[in-house]
């Protein structure tokens with residue numbers, strides 16, 4: 001490690017320690033003596049523990065198969081920053097969850113049970129009934145992944161490193177922990193693997209007492225990155241869909257380049273094999289190419305089709321409207337760092353499908 005890298009590391013861990021201290025300060029201002037803070041940002045009402053292991057802590061599913069979570073945002077945000085900004089950051093982060101899972105965040109009107117977003121950096125576990133606060137704040141708790149992290153607690157998710165099986169994947173460095181609780185929980189792990197890239201995983205230096213000293217070290221490979229807050233990981237999506245028994249086929253493509261295809265390619269895709277792919281990269285623009293394309297043709301592509309959006313939801317502007325048959329193979333550029341690819345297939349006639357590849361474009 002050279003001098004500037006070392007300085008950068010020192011700076012990074014100093015900032016991380018300061019942020020931890022700030023989070024701790026928030027906890028001292030929590031209202032209500034019956035509320036305890038657990039693991040740094042989780043509010044527990046007395047008697048409540050692992051919500052992921054608690055059916056009654058889940059938000060109810062409506063007859064249409066969607067899980068609606070009403071959200072209201074406090075006007076407190078107006079004092080220090082533009083309300084419009086806050087609303088658009090929150091909407092963008094929640095949109096990703098709504099697009100890829102059956103959990104839909106809706107503006108609260110008269111619903112009794114709802115999430116109330118106020119300033120802070122914490123959340124309750126699962127649905128608690130009535131108005132329940134989720135704390136979000138600029139500078140440290142308003143990144144897309146941080147917003148999703150706090151909302152995931154409200155959906156019933158614990159910290160990834162609190163899973164019952166975490167000792168096989170990380171080592172907790174108790175001697176460097178300044179605050180927070182790094183305990184394990186009797187969690188229901190949904191039959192899905194441990195996820196270092198989850199938005200629910202702490203970063204290596206969170207709550208460190210000493211700059212540069214990690215509190216969590218992945219094992220056996222300590223270089224595995226943890227603590228990303230760029231957005232839901234593929235397993236974060238899978239876990240929401242599993243916990244809420246959603247009938248969704250969706251994935252996130254977070255790498256700066258890659259490719260994906262219809263199921264079974266080059267063999268025919270099954271009937272009713274509709275899926276979504278959200279491409280989300282760090283660089284500015286996504287460049288997408290069709291490598292192969294052969295879908296059931298229909299006059300207005302109403303049977304099987306591909307549709308591509310310039311953004312992270314079906315409400316985003318359309319880049320390529322319903323497209324079917326054999327091509328020609330178009331190239332597309334998104335104006336930003338997210339692109340949503342929708343594949344729909346109906347109950348009859350299937351063909352080999354498609355292969356697409358993407359990279360970034362400056």
Ligand SMILES: [Zn+2]
Pocket residue numbers: 041042149150153159
């Ligand atoms: Zn948390």
